[in-house]
Amino acid sequence: DAGITQSPRHKVTETGTPVTLRCHQTENHRYMYWYRQDPGHGLRLIHYSYGVKDTDKGEVSDGYSVSRSKTEDFLLTLESATSSQTSVYFCAISRGQVISSYNEQFFGPGTRLTVL
Amino acid sequence: KQEVTQIPAALSVPEGENLVLNCSFTDSAIYNLQWFRQDPGKGLTSLLLIQSSQREQTSGRLNASLDKSSGRSTLYIAASQPGDSATYLCAVLTVTGGGNKLTFGTGTQLKVEL
Numbered sequence: 001d002a003g004i005t006q007s008p009r010h011k012v013t014e015t016g017t018p019v020t021l022r023c024h025q026t027e028n029h030r031y032m033y034w035y036r037q038d039p040g041h042g043l044r045l046i047h048y049s050y051g052v053k054d055t056d057k058g059e060v061s062d063g064y065s066v067s068r069s070k071t072e073d074f075l076l077t078l079e080s081a082t083s084s085q086t087s088v089y090f091c092a093i094s095r096g097q098v099i100s101s102y103n104e105q106f107f108g109p110g111t112r113l114t115v116l
Numbered sequence: 117k118q119e120v121t122q123i124p125a126a127l128s129v130p131e132g133e134n135l136v137l138n139c140s141f142t143d144s145a146i147y148n149l150q151w152f153r154q155d156p157g158k159g160l161t162s163l164l165l166i167q168s169s170q171r172e173q174t175s176g177r178l179n180a181s182l183d184k185s186s187g188r189s190t191l192y193i194a195a196s197q198p199g200d201s202a203t204y205l206c207a208v209l210t211v212t213g214g215g216n217k218l219t220f221g222t223g224t225q226l227k228v229e230l
Contacts, residue, residue: 033218042120042205042222043160058217090159102167103209104150105218107160 002106003027006091012114019078021111023091031094032074033105034058034066036087043090049074081115088112118143120208122221129196130229137191137224139206144184150218151180151191152205160205164191196228 003026013019023032034046035058045058047066055066063085065077078085091108119142129135139149148167152160164173164180166189172181179192189206203225207218 040222042220043207043218044220045217048217103147104162104165105207105209106162107152109159 002029002093002095004091004093004106004108006089006108006111008111009109010112012116013081014116015082016080019081019113019115021076021089021091021113023074023076023108025072025074025093027093027095028071029093029095030071031103032068033092033094034064034074034076035090035092035107036060036085037090037110038087046076046089081113083115086113086115118146118208118210118219120206120219120221122204122206122224124224125222126225126227128227128229131196131198133196133228135193135196135226137193137204137206137226139189139191139221141187141189141208141219143208143210144187146184146208146210148209149180149182149189150207150209151178151189152207154203154205154223156202163204193226196226198228198230201226201228 005024007022033048035043037043044060046064049055049068067075089111092105094103094105121140123138150165151163153163154160166173166182177194182189203223205223207220
């Protein structure tokens with residue numbers, strides 16, 4: 001258990017509304033990630049963070065933004081939700097302060113988002 | 117672009133059988149490979165991490181091997197049990213920009229029957 005919580009765990013929203021998902025960690029890890037999981041596509045990286053206020057895009061970042069104002073919180077925002085963003089969203093952290101073969105990622109429980 | 121493939125997509129075996137799950141990747145410039153387990157409606161649980169310089173890792177009834185040059189990894193499960201039923205995912209780590217990136221396969225869905 002890497003002390004990762006996600007909120008909300010389930011959310012149903014309507015097309016065009018803004019949505020913010022929260023990832024919270026208790027172990028002061030530097031690296032945090034947001035993934036989405038869809039049938040047939042596996043898990044794909046949306047955005048990641050390598051420190052407070054330091055973020056970068058992943059492979060499916062269009063329509064998403066992130067913010068990290070504190071080490072423990074990483075927020076994912078859908079500015080105007082679309083049906084194609086219906087998915088399960090996972091937050092992850094990686095232990096260690098160095099990019100190396102020792103880095104191992106640990107995942108939160110996920111948020112199931114439905115956009116109608 | 118790194119691509120990860122897992123074969124088979126689904127597997128059903130009787131309890132007690134030893135089994136092998138396969139993972140292949142297209143770019144051998146990886147830092148490590150992780151095997152995960154995912155139960156329905158749940159998050160991912162890390163099972164084993166193999167660093168790029170290692171050939172295998174063991175944890176209990178699980179043994180994972182890595183052949184980086186050929187782009188292959190296997191997860192061996194000994195004496196399978198119904199509680200092993202889950203989806204197993206492999207993922208390879210590469211480094212991009214300021215962070216690292218895991219590329220996932222789409223998984224093997226395992227069912228162990230009584």
